[in-house]
Amino acid sequence: MKTIGYAAESPTAPLAPFSFERRDLRANDVAMEILYCGVCHSDLHTARNDWGWTVYPAVPGHEIVGRVTEIGSGVTKYKVGDHVAVGCMVDSCQHCDQCHAGEEQYCREGMTGTYNAPDRISGENTLGGYAKHLVVREEFVLRVPSNLHLARVAPLLCAGVTTYSPLRTWNVGPGSRVGVVGMGGLGHMAIKLAAGMGAHVTVISRSPGKEHDARELGADGFLVSSDTAAMAAAANGFDLIIDTVPVKHDINPYLPLLDIDGTLCLVGQVGGMPEFTTVPMILGRRRIAGSVIGGIRETQEVLDFCGRMNILPECEIIRMEEINHAFERMEKSDVRYRFVIDMASLKQPAA
Known part of the structure; x- marks a missing residue:
């Protein structure tokens, strides 16, 4: 043909x-x-x-x-x-x-x-x-x-199935607390899908100016990652964080946000990542995972x-x-x- x-x-x-x-x-x-x-x-x-x-x-x-x-x-x-x-x-x-x-x-x-x-x-x-x-x-x-x-x-x-798959793998539903890092093609779908499943969704971003858009997409909360007091107050607050950022970046600030047995799932970055500390993982039985489509x-x-x-x-x-x-x-x-x-x-x- x-x-x-x-x-x-x-x-x-x-x-x-x-x-x-x-x-x-x-x-x-x-x-x-x-x-x-x-x-x-x-x-x-x-x-x-x-x-x-x-x-x-x-x-x-x-x-x-x-x-x-x-x-x-x-x-x-x-x-x-x-x-x-x-x-x-x-x-x-x-x-x-x-x-x-x-x-x-x-x-x-x-x-x-x-x-x-x-x-x-x-x-x-x-x-x-x-x-x-x-x-x-x-x-x-x-x-x-x-x-x-x-x-x-x-x-x-x-973008849809890449974010849907970890939501299903970790059994997200009503009452689940989901964080989304990055609000591009993948991140905006993670927000919509997690909200559609009934989860409480929080966008974690360096940019305070994105809060309005995040809430328009269906987010319930917005956490500015550069605000140390807000990050400390949010400790142990998430069952699942979906990290959609496509470039190398520091994931250490996100690990204490996970509750015991919580998971940070990487779906955006293909390649290496900076060194991360294992302390929050050991002390909270937290895990870092990856998922593809x-x-x-x-x-x-x-x-x-x-x-x-x-x-x-x-x-x-x-x-x-x-x-x-x-x-x-x-x-x-x-x-x-x-x-x-x-x-x-x-x-x-x-x-």
């Missing part, structure tokens, strides 16, 4: 139009026209090869919403015309214990990323959602609740939960040709709170 997208050809090159071929449908494949694609910080890191493993040309994009255009002969869950979604994964081994548990992101053989990963059958590098079309195996396609606004669904496929079952669960609760990300819709400017703005945290590309702005490939 001929299609067109935007690709990075090198770490220093801006994203530019790129024509390529999607694979022919296998029996268990779904083909879709991409309608919207969210812009994730991981897209920028991949385009710039910040993690050192990018294969070029790279087409980013793993927050994808589209319409089914064709199905393989063995597909039973979807039909042409269905509104569907694809997140950060397009394949896994499907037979290990983690895949059987619905935790494909932890596949023992390694999950296949929606972009910049070798296809499990052909070995070709996967190309993501900054494009007009996509072909994905049925098991990794998700159904979009009919009441959700399609233009705002896309960030649920990464969620499995297919959990991703469908967050879509359905957001459908029931009418929860959607705050999005700024952009045209495909605005992506390089969007990357620049994202580096400066100049977005409220997620960019979404309207793929109607991407011209159809020549026949």
